[in-house]
Amino acid sequence: MKKVAISACLVGRECRYDGLHNRNDTLLDKLKDCELIEFCPEDNAFGSPRPTMDLVEDGDSIKAISNKTNQDLSFAIEGYAKKFFDNHPDIELFIGKDRSPSCGVCSARVYDTNKDLQRLDGTGLMAQEAKDRGIECFDAEVYLER
DSSP: OOEEEEEGGGGTOSOSTTSOOOOOHHHHHHTTTSEEEEEOHHHHHHOSSOOOEEEEEETTEEEEEETTTOOBOHHHHHHHHHHHHHHOTTOOEEEEOTTOTTTOSSOEEEEOTTOOEEEEEEOOHHHHHHHHTTOEEEEHHHHHTO
8 A cells, every 4th residue: 555645734634824724535535545644744843823934045045934933943844854754764655735835845935035935836844855755746736636
């Protein structure tokens, strides 16, 4: 059975920044023959609900910056991602929530240090860890179009 890492909000866990979920029954039906392994680095590190964050590019690095405190939240997300994939080395597919600064595969908004939007095709910090490990990765919306 194929092991799939999936954003927990997509399976109905109320872990979005606003304490709600993004359950996607069409996606879940498409994955019915897979073993789903849920993740949510933001809920794990900061709880739900929580202040929003954005990806901010500063030189060669991209950081997750809190919109409330301007604090760099990257360490907690990246640490969670590394531990998650170390604990699940047999994951074959990663499906992230579109536009998420943690889970978006190719749809996260990226800003400069002045918070001016630079692009709409960024990769969230957890999705980047999956890509770096050679795992096949999709945003949920893109996966449904396949």
